[in-house]
Amino acid sequence: MQGTVYKSTGSWYQVKAENGKFHECRIKGKFRIQGIKSTNPVAVGDIVKFDLEEDTNTGVIKEIHNRENYIIRKSVNLSKQTHIIAANIDQVFLLITLNNPPTLTTFIDRFLVTAEAYHINAILLFNKVDTYSPEELGEVKYLAEMYREAGYECIGISAKTGKNVEKVKEKMLGKTSMISGHSGTGKSTLVNALEPKLELKTSEISVQHSQGQHTTTFAEMYDLSFDARIIDTPGIKGFGVVDMDREEIGDYFPEFFKLKQHCKFHNCMHIEEPKCAIKEALENDEIAWSRYKSYLQIMAGDEDNYRVDQYQK
Ligand SMILES: Nc1nc2c(ncn2[C@@H]2O[C@H](COP(=O)(O)OP(=O)(O)OP(=O)(O)O)[C@@H](O)[C@H]2O)c(=O)[nH]1
Numbered sequence: 313m314q315g316t317v318y319k320s321t322g323s324w325y326q327v328k329a330e331n332g333k334f335h336e337c338r339i340k341g342k343f344r345i346q347g348i349k350s351t352n353p354v355a356v357g358d359i360v361k362f363d364l365e366e367d368t369n370t371g372v373i374k375e376i377h378n379r380e381n382y383i384i385r386k387s388v389n390l391s392k393q394t395h396i397i398a399a400n401i402d403q404v405f406l407l408i409t410l411n412n413p414p415t416l417t418t419f420i421d422r423f424l425v426t427a428e429a430y431h432i433n434a435i436l437l438f439n440k441v442d443t444y445s446p447e448e449l450g451e452v453k454y455l456a457e458m459y460r461e462a463g464y465e466c467i468g469i470s471a472k473t474g475k476n477v478e479k480v481k482e483k484m485l486g487k488t489s490m491i492s493g494h495s496g497t498g499k500s501t502l503v504n505a506l507e508p509k510l511e512l513k514t515s516e517i518s519v520q521h522s523q524g525q526h527t528t529t530f531a532e533m534y535d536l537s538f539d540a541r542i543i544d545t546p547g548i549k550g551f552g553v554v555d556m557d558r559e560e561i562g563d564y565f566p567e568f569f570k571l572k573q574h575c576k577f578h579n580c581m582h583i584e585e586p587k588c589a590i591k592e593a594l595e596n597d598e599i600a601w602s603r604y605k606s607y608l609q610i611m612a613g614d615e616d617n618y619r620v621d622q623y624q625k
């Protein structure tokens with residue numbers, strides 16, 4: 313039988329078969345997939361083949377499908393070990409607010425770079441539009457235009473009043489989504505607007521953490537009532553980490569990537585080199601300075617700066 317992993321608790325996996333029935337499954341033997349060394353062989357979102365054990369509802373996972381993508385977390389204790397948080401994610405929505413809390417463009421850009429590195433489509437949701445002054449709305453429009461030109465879809469929404477929530481729903485149809493953003497940007501409010509009865513654990517866990525309790529939590533996938541799935545990653549707060557080489561960072565800015573064939577040097581880093589198409593586009597205002605600034609920051613940073621799981625509190 314074939315199914316999708318909806319939940320993992322370490323040794324057991326909840327797998328939804330193609331007929332919609334859930335089965336508790338275990339793994340037998342060792343799996344090696346795509347050369348990743350991870351503490352968990354199977355992750356939420358994985359598509360697996362399993363056999364049901366006789367006269368029971370439980371199964372044994374035999375095979376894992378190649379993953380379209382996956383997001384990871386480095387294990388705290390064993391620094392070399394990787395934990396796969398979730399796999400086969402179609403898209404991530406990044407919730408952005410101008411204030412309460414502020415979302416900085418440097419954060420947005422780091423997030424987008426990570427999404428590109430993971431091969432996950434990112435959509436920017438400018439939330440709380442009901443609270444903005446005309447001036448602030450102008451700023452949202454400016455930012456949205458800038459990110460559209462960079463190649464990203466942007467939607468202004470209000471999770472509270474429901475404005476454009478239908479549009480978000482349409483984007484989610486038939487897909488598996490994640491919802492990310494700083495604490496307080498409205499993730500729970502949006503999920504509640506999308507599916508009133510669903511309560512994701514993300515916020516609850518973060519409260520427990522602030523009280524110093526250590527709870528081991530696992531990602532979980534939920535079916536929504538309108539043919540869409542959400543992956544919740546409690547306690548992980550964000551999008552995992554990804555290691556990048558300096559040479560590939562520019563490729564994760566789609567508007568740079570499109571132009572780089574016109575740079576004089578094929579290995580141009582778009583910093584000091586002459587006849588650089590990216591710097592020319594910058595001078596002509598065809599590329600946003602704030603995007604380029606983020607690029608330089610990421611290029612200059614130590615490894616920690618590549619990480620987007622460091623949310624400001
Ligand atoms: N006016 C207005 N308030 C909103 C909107 N979306 C969320 N809020 C409010 O912003 C606050 C934070 O929203 P949450 O949904 O809890 O934010 P969150 O991202 O889930 O936060 P964490 O759980 O800490 O990660 C709440 O008081 C919400 O009522 C919106 O579109 N408009």
Ligand SMILES: [Zn+2]
Binds near residue numbers: 581583587588
């Ligand atoms: Zn260049």
